[in-house]
Amino acid sequence: MGCAISYIFIGRMKRTRLKCWKQLLCIFVILWIFNFLITVDVHMSHPLKHLLQIQKAEFIVNETIFRKDIVQNVTLTKETRKLEPGKKIHTSKKGDYFDTSFFNSRRKQDIRTLSLPSSLSAFQQYYNKNGNIDDSVILYGHKRKTAGYLTLAIPTVKRPFNDYYYLNFTLKSLVSNIDNNIASEVVIVIFMADLDMAWNKRTARLLYIDFRSHFDSRLIHIISAPSKIYPDLSILNKTEHDPVKRVKWRSKQNIDFAFLMLYSQGINRYFIQLEDDIQVAPGFLTDIKGFVHRQIQSWICLGFSRLGFIGKMFHSKHLFPISSVLLSNFRSFPCDILLGYIRKYMGQPLPINSPVSLFQHIGRVSSLENKMMPSVDRKFKGFGSKVPLIMILPKGEKPPARFQTDMMVVPGYPPENIYINNSYFWAEGINKTQYFRIILEKPLNISRLIISTGNIIDKTDTLEYGILKVGANEKDRFYCSDLRKVGYFAGGDVDSLIQGIVLPYNIDCLHIEVRRAQFSWLIIRDLEVFTDKKY
Numbered sequence: 001m002g003c004a005i006s007y008i009f010i011g012r013m014k015r016t017r018l019k020c021w022k023q024l025l026c027i028f029v030i031l032w033i034f035n036f037l038i039t040v041d042v043h044m045s046h047p048l049k050h051l052l053q054i055q056k057a058e059f060i061v062n063e064t065i066f067r068k069d070i071v072q073n074v075t076l077t078k079e080t081r082k083l084e085p086g087k088k089i090h091t092s093k094k095g096d097y098f099d100t101s102f103f104n105s106r107r108k109q110d111i112r113t114l115s116l117p118s119s120l121s122a123f124q125q126y127y128n129k130n131g132n133i134d135d136s137v138i139l140y141g142h143k144r145k146t147a148g149y150l151t152l153a154i155p156t157v158k159r160p161f162n163d164y165y166y167l168n169f170t171l172k173s174l175v176s177n178i179d180n181n182i183a184s185e186v187v188i189v190i191f192m193a194d195l196d197m198a199w200n201k202r203t204a205r206l207l208y209i210d211f212r213s214h215f216d217s218r219l220i221h222i223i224s225a226p227s228k229i230y231p232d233l234s235i236l237n238k239t240e241h242d243p244v245k246r247v248k249w250r251s252k253q254n255i256d257f258a259f260l261m262l263y264s265q266g267i268n269r270y271f272i273q274l275e276d277d278i279q280v281a282p283g284f285l286t287d288i289k290g291f292v293h294r295q296i297q298s299w300i301c302l303g304f305s306r307l308g309f310i311g312k313m314f315h316s317k318h319l320f321p322i323s324s325v326l327l328s329n330f331r332s333f334p335c336d337i338l339l340g341y342i343r344k345y346m347g348q349p350l351p352i353n354s355p356v357s358l359f360q361h362i363g364r365v366s367s368l369e370n371k372m373m374p375s376v377d378r379k380f381k382g383f384g385s386k387v388p389l390i391m392i393l394p395k396g397e398k399p400p401a402r403f404q405t406d407m408m409v410v411p412g413y414p415p416e417n418i419y420i421n422n423s424y425f426w427a428e429g430i431n432k433t434q435y436f437r438i439i440l441e442k443p444l445n446i447s448r449l450i451i452s453t454g455n456i457i458d459k460t461d462t463l464e465y466g467i468l469k470v471g472a473n474e475k476d477r478f479y480c481s482d483l484r485k486v487g488y489f490a491g492g493d494v495d496s497l498i499q500g501i502v503l504p505y506n507i508d509c510l511h512i513e514v515r516r517a518q519f520s521w522l523i524i525r526d527l528e529v530f531t532d533k534k535y
Helices: 001-039 049-065 119-128 163-176 195-210 212-216 244-264 284-293 314-326 335-345 417-418
Strands: 138-140 148-156 185-194 221-224 268-273 279-281 312-315 359-361 401-405 425-428 434-445 448-453 466-471 483-488 493-494 507-514 522-528
Touching: 049 493, 138 195, 148 163, 148 244, 148 284, 163 195, 185 195, 185 244, 195 212, 195 221, 195 335, 212 221, 212 425, 212 493, 244 268, 244 314, 268 314, 279 483, 312 314, 314 335, 314 483, 401 417, 417 425, 434 522, 448 466, 507 522
Parallel strands: 148 185, 148 268, 185 221
Antiparallel strands: 138 221, 268 312, 279 359, 401 434, 425 522, 434 507, 448 493, 448 522, 466 483, 466 507
């Protein structure tokens, strides 16, 4: 009897353990799937907000490519699918492959025609009439007569501040890291994409003067699109996720990127999309060649940066279908969301990223008005060894003040440290509505205010969701009783000039408030106050 009970008990224990293991396995799988979904190959600060948008993009791209035949000659039956010699492109279904032979024609041998929405009829007519985009769009420089290895493409538009500084720095970084023995295999195409044609010509002229030897060697040339190809952006409406201003900005960006890709077909074997505010890692071309050489299967897109569209590499022969999808959906979705599903439906289900990023973002000022983008790529080669350029800010005043906070201060890092060079305030256990206050000794008229959070080397411990409030009540100013919200933190920072934040007169209290609890600790490292118009 005792033995029988023991066997029953042992049997139940085994079943219980098995059940527990199954439950743990299920939890692990669910967590893995969830992590995969929120880390789709796009750069955005609120990934969960875009999940519905991504699902819609998947459907639209699928329709665009396979039902409207924008990517021509794709065959979906196994019998007619042909593979590149020795290479396979996997689909999501085991054992199935896409036909890649339709990509193999050069643009001069097989000129495809665009079929676009009616709002882009001018673009379609221009492209089809001219048989692709010819050399008439070149402002300065000349194309090379023979195809090489890599085209580096940089679209640029006017920014509220520092527009030429960023572009000039980017070009200097590129050309200084291209060795003479490989320069003949590389072409840098700069696309002056602003709707202000006078600015395009003026900036192009400055670049030509500053980099004339590289124009003469045909390393660099500059193009500009006819203004007539753009639709009337004023008729675009806001979407569920974006206001009208952002819809116009990202819609034009899709058209710009597509124009640049269509122009770049056949210039070189590969194409990399860059931005006009980046720093290049030393030896980046050697690293790119090595990573490409190590790929054992065919690919659609390789990533050499973790941020947005920066550093995305394509075969030049694939630029037509990619640009066609960007154009056909130009007002529906941002380019980085579309890219993930273009890649997937062209046969590459997952991102393929270089172990280290080779292009670092340095620009704080977005081309979208009042938008600040202090994003850094933590995978950048050598990241963490020195202060990133994006963290170097102008210096203002530090007016006499006292400090208040209800946060849990890390010993040795009090609030007063934000006024001390190479030091900072540090707190743990950050919860919603907690605050950090700077109470000024006397009211000030502040023309520009910069507040920086996070470690200056690796940008950890930033304020993930924060509000800036100010007080301007002289009677009760030591209690900050008259607080009004004036702006939000972006990437852990506030810069009133860049963000277009209007500050009231006679400010006597600056109030930093946490909007949402965060797991990481919080560093507030710097406060710069400007009281005149000269920054």
